[in-house]
Amino acid sequence: MRQLFLTLAIAGTLSAAKAPETIAGVITDTLCGAQHNMKGHSDADCAKMCVKGSGQYALFDGQRVLKLSDQKAPAKFAAQRVKVTGIVDKKANTIKVTSIEAVNQ
Numbered sequence: 001m002r003q004l005f006l007t008l009a010i011a012g013t014l015s016a017a018k019a020p021e022t023i024a025g026v027i028t029d030t031l032c033g034a035q036h037n038m039k040g041h042s043d044a045d046c047a048k049m050c051v052k053g054s055g056q057y058a059l060f061d062g063q064r065v066l067k068l069s070d071q072k073a074p075a076k077f078a079a080q081r082v083k084v085t086g087i088v089d090k091k092a093n094t095i096k097v098t099s100i101e102a103v104n105q
Helices: 002-016 043-052 073-077
Strands: 021-029 057-060 065-068 081-089 094-102
Touching (some): 073 094
Parallel strands (some): 065 094
16 A cells, blocks of 8 residues: 555656746846847846846747746847747746757747
8 A cells, every 4th residue: 555655646746847948039137038139239138137226037938938947058049039848837937958059930
């Protein structure tokens, strides 16, 4: 009986683990989100400057801004269309990033 309970508990834990998802969008920052308004600067420059301040890199998928766990890799993709793969936490609006790749436009 104990072994059956232990097997069911492990199976339940494994099935509750979230699978990685791939989401397409634009690398932005948490301060500007979907729209950059820094006059005289490109969207990429704006995102990088915001991150140097108190912002963090994020993915805008057309509907929501998802904060990225990896704050180094997105820098080279600022304001570019990408595909981000990772574990999405919809309640916290975050992605635990496993990979980021550019999308050809």
